[in-house]
Amino acid sequence: MKKIGVYTSGGDAPGMNAAIRAVVRMATSKKLEVFGIYQGYTGMIDGNIHQILPRDVANIIQRGGTILKTGRSAEFMKADFRAKAAEHIRALGIEGLVCIGGDGSFRGAHALWEEHKIPVVGIPGTIDNDIFGSDNTIGFDTAVNTALDAIDKIRDTAASHDRLFIVEVMGRNSGHIASHVGLAGGAEEIFTPDANTTVERAVERIKDSIQRGKSSSIVVTAEGQKPGRAYDLAEAIRKKSGLDAKVCILGHLQRGGSPTANDRILASRLAAAAVEVLLKGQSDLMIGTEGQKLITVPLDVVVKTEKKTSMDLINLAMALSI
């Protein structure tokens, strides 16, 4: 193997740059040339692919976003466009790919391998942490800390005005950010797409807490299918209890920012391992973490299996916010 490609795809996540840097530098140290594919599958289809040298990735380990840009490509869902993408890869003599992205990106990577036998190894990059086969994904720790920082600030106002706040965090299909932020932020109640938290229970818990002398509360909710869910919850709580809830939607600010040390370390380890796995001649795998260990998991297993929100974390948050 002499040349490999690297791309970021789907939603951006802090730490993707640290991963790109590690791919480029580890591969260079193994005498490989590295090509950056810009805007994910869009760039692969358009041939927007350029060599990257170790100095090109200087000073990016601390930057959020992705220097390769990312994208979503409806065209790549079609076999004829994937064939066009594969042609560009082959024309440049690229013999292996590192895909940094989430579930959708891995589906695309799996299709490239199945249809065109282009070796590809995935590393999980998404703030949502909703990837089966890895305890943590690149960007999750940063997103949780960003949301937590916001909650700590909101708590100042909540406490000063004796208010109830509903804070909406990201997570369309998953509650990993909500459960972690809820526990770490001392939330009274946590709503996720898969926990069966009800408005009735939330109202009961908040009223109980008021009786016990608490004057302010924080409820954390994942956005679910419809961003702005926090407004619906506030209305439902008001109807049920007369309690007035203020809403704060954190939105895209959770995606940006300088990656935490944990995310930089995770990104560096996963990316370096991906290069080594490609060099061993392996493909169609994701590198993940299990405890402190790095593991490989077949891409089709990763995309077929759901990683559920930890009810233990939610239950612990409930037990501790009395």
Ligand code: ADP
């Ligand atoms: P993420 O990787 O963060 O989950 P998306 O779900 O948006 O992000 O997926 C990123 C891109 O991966 C999509 O825009 C599409 O180009 C490609 N992709 C997703 N699913 C498939 C699929 N089943 N087959 C081929 N390509 C896919």
